[in-house]
Amino acid sequence: MIQPAKPADLVTVNIDGKDIAVPKGTNVIEAARLVGVDVPHYCYHPKLTVVGNCRMCLIEMGLPAVDPATKTPILDPATGKPKINWMPRPQIGCGTNASPGLHIRTTSPLVKDCREGVMEFLLINHPLDCPICDQAGECKLQEQSTGYGRGYSRFIEQKNVKPKRTQLGPRVTLDDERCILCSRCIRFTKEIAKDDVLGFIDRGSHSTLTCHPGKRLENNYSLNTVDICPVGALTSTDFRFKMRVWFLKQTNSIDPESSVGANTVVWSREGTIYRITPRRNDEVNDTWMADSGRELFKAVRAPDRLTAIKVHGADSALEIALNAAAKLCQDGGVAVVGSGRSTVEEQFLTKRLAATLQAPVYLVSRVGKGDGLLVSADRNPNIRGALVTGLIASLPEVGKEGAAAPIRIGGLTLPSGCPFPVGNGTAPLAELAAAIAAGTVKTVISLGEDLVIANLTAALLTKVSVIYLGTQANATSAAAKVVLPTLTVFEKSGTLVNQQFRIQKFAKAVPAAGGAFDDLMVLAKLIAAVGGPALPSDLTALWKTIAAEVPTLATMTYANLPDTGLLLDPTPWAGLPFVEGETLHFKPAAAAVASPT
Amino acid sequence: MAVIQVSRKPLTFAERTYLPQIVGGLKTTLKHFFAPNDTMEYPEQRPAIPPGYRGVPTLVYDPHGREKCVSCQLCEFVCPPKAIRITPGAINPDDPTAHVEKRPQEFEIDMLRCIYCGLCQEVCPEEAIWLQNQYSTTGLSRAEMVNDKQKLYELGGTLPDEHFKWDKKKAAEGGGHAH
Numbered sequence: 095m096i097q098p099a100k101p102a103d104l105v106t107v108n109i110d111g112k113d114i115a116v117p118k119g120t121n122v123i124e125a126a127r128l129v130g131v132d133v134p135h136y137c138y139h140p141k142l143t144v145v146g147n148c149r150m151c152l153i154e155m156g157l158p159a160v161d162p163a164t165k166t167p168i169l170d171p172a173t174g175k176p177k178i179n180w181m182p183r184p185q186i187g188c189g190t191n192a193s194p195g196l197h198i199r200t201t202s203p204l205v206k207d208c209r210e211g212v213m214e215f216l217l218i219n220h221p222l223d224c225p226i227c228d229q230a231g232e233c234k235l236q237e238q239s240t241g242y243g244r245g246y247s248r249f250i251e252q253k254n255v256k257p258k259r260t261q262l263g264p265r266v267t268l269d270d271e272r273c274i275l276c277s278r279c280i281r282f283t284k285e286i287a288k289d290d291v292l293g294f295i296d297r298g299s300h301s302t303l304t305c306h307p308g309k310r311l312e313n314n315y316s317l318n319t320v321d322i323c324p325v326g327a328l329t330s331t332d333f334r335f336k337m338r339v340w341f342l343k344q345t346n347s348i349d350p351e352s353s354v355g356a357n358t359v360v361w362s363r364e365g366t367i368y369r370i371t372p373r374r375n376d377e378v379n380d381t382w383m384a385d386s387g388r389e390l391f392k393a394v395r396a397p398d399r400l401t402a403i404k405v406h407g408a409d410s411a412l413e414i415a416l417n418a419a420a421k422l423c424q425d426g427g428v429a430v431v432g433s434g435r436s437t438v439e440e441q442f443l444t445k446r447l448a449a450t451l452q453a454p455v456y457l458v459s460r461v462g463k464g465d466g467l468l469v470s471a472d473r474n475p476n477i478r479g480a481l482v483t484g485l486i487a488s489l490p491e492v493g494k495e496g497a498a499a500p501i502r503i504g505g506l507t508l509p510s511g512c513p514f515p516v517g518n519g520t521a522p523l524a525e526l527a528a529a530i531a532a533g534t535v536k537t538v539i540s541l542g543e544d545l546v547i548a549n550l551t552a553a554l555l556t557k558v559s560v561i562y563l564g565t566q567a568n569a570t571s572a573a574a575k576v577v578l579p580t581l582t583v584f585e586k587s588g589t590l591v592n593q594q595f596r597i598q599k600f601a602k603a604v605p606a607a608g609g610a611f612d613d614l615m616v617l618a619k620l621i622a623a624v625g626g627p628a629l630p631s632d633l634t635a636l637w638k639t640i641a642a643e644v645p646t647l648a649t650m651t652y653a654n655l656p657d658t659g660l661l662l663d664p665t666p667w668a669g670l671p672f673v674e675g676e677t678l679h680f681k682p683a684a685a686a687v688a689s690p691t
Numbered sequence: 692m693a694v695i696q697v698s699r700k701p702l703t704f705a706e707r708t709y710l711p712q713i714v715g716g717l718k719t720t721l722k723h724f725f726a727p728n729d730t731m732e733y734p735e736q737r738p739a740i741p742p743g744y745r746g747v748p749t750l751v752y753d754p755h756g757r758e759k760c761v762s763c764q765l766c767e768f769v770c771p772p773k774a775i776r777i778t779p780g781a782i783n784p785d786d787p788t789a790h791v792e793k794r795p796q797e798f799e800i801d802m803l804r805c806i807y808c809g810l811c812q813e814v815c816p817e818e819a820i821w822l823q824n825q826y827s828t829t830g831l832s833r834a835e836m837v838n839d840k841q842k843l844y845e846l847g848g849t850l851p852d853e854h855f856k857w858d859k860k861k862a863a864e865g866g867g868h869a870h
Binding site: 222 | 784
């Protein structure tokens, strides 16, 4: 891993004749990557310790010759340049760190021979499984045997037989024959997930990856081992045999399960999402993400998905529904329940909607237990977006932890086999409940929030007219007078502000489900229907309005937001008692630690 | 561009009578009257299909009755008109061919799209898809022109196998190489 370095820490190395200054301690693989030279490797991973056991990254190295007596560099009389003493044997690139004057050859005949030899040994016991292997298409063994291998095998003996379909845990299937013993998965569980369950047994070519006795690979980060497996040994049980990766379109997205905002890639084909994998962002999630975030796409095609506009329980059209909603709001007494799951843009429009209706805004808090890694305590991905856009001025009230129903994200109840903390601190909305009971609130507009889970009893809901904008059916949508089906995070583009106040964008991965409407469009039309200004509903135009009105976002547009996000100035909200504890790349401010949560 | 006027040669007397041409034409007709036929009475008569003919793509079983396709979807990928559509699936663990792990759940070839190029056969790593002798395919609706998995195996039947790759693999599992 490259640490940002002061210029003084830079050392100049020479890779294939090209000089480059790299931070001290950078290894040869990373340094070569900077000059565009590929050093093939299997066991090395930038976010894990270096073990150097695959030997694929062998390179030739040399250092400038120094006169033993005077300690001055010896110059080559022919060229006038320092003479390089090349080491007679190859070195591993991952374990060789940049030092001043280091010279590297990655294309010499020796290196080429080494790579061919290593490839041949790796393929000796590797089964010819590619047609049925899920890794095919993104397999390092395929890529590097094509790029650096010999092209034919001299091995005529019978290959080793190992277990082919071992369930290491609820979500990971292991094919031991394909394993090349790089130990990335072992290092990951030990170093990152801190759940040391994997190890090798037996010796030589009989070495086999397995779980320690009595243990299973079932932590909430188990699927990262599948991502980092350079071959098809570890495969995702869920994605197994579902689709070949070369058909899948990759869309950058954000994991909406908590305020960490892990960067993800959504893999889809023809409008169907097949899997979600992490996307590298060294400031947020490195190259990891939680297993729980990978199943959220199932909400898109879930049976409880809302796909029809309903007015008083009957199917309707958008204009009629909007007019019905406007009529419900006519007499005042409106309350808006915004959402910490909405995007920044939606929250901005929600704020305008509330302002037009002069309605109070409530937000549902969703507090669980942080796991200290990539699932934070605040399960609302965009509470800070609500603060930035001014939808709310202070944090929503936090209820008793774990008192309510199991957490549901985008309508999907998370698998019970998933051992990560499934708290859904009840969000009392006590003030709103009191207002409803007193009769001052007659209409509630809910943006995808199930008010029943948020502690408004069904009896209270019968006292008010509910206008529900959301993706999934629930008790609130059932009780609602007007239901406007909207989009899941995979069907729209937008931005979220994570716990670091980093605004990150996600893009639309699949087309909207039939019958569901874009949140922004529905909100903009609703604002117009209740007598507010005409606001744009497409991102580009809307961002001009947002930038003009929200000082923190003044210089931003959706298009110029970098893929790794942009840190916003958090000082206006520094004193707020945020609930997050420490997670990867995030330390809560002192005030938050002292807060009584 | 200059135009060159070419004057037509005047017809000779014989040509003006047309008789030599009529006789020549009759001669040709008479020759074909006795020569063997070049056409045939299709569909009662069918042509002999030469080896290597690229007919309708089909799926085949190996001689032991195992469906050879493992749904690797390479044919779907390579198909230029995107005529192939595969839904991959896992083989049931108690199936005798469970060691193959994967087979198509559904396999559809849209014969309205297929251009009979044979790339699917060429790319198939399992030698499961073959363009065989069937050349005529008809249907009364678009849906009928899509060959599903069952139809493809009906058309394909069983072909000899030179490798028995998966049988060897299964034999190795029982052999002395496990530990």
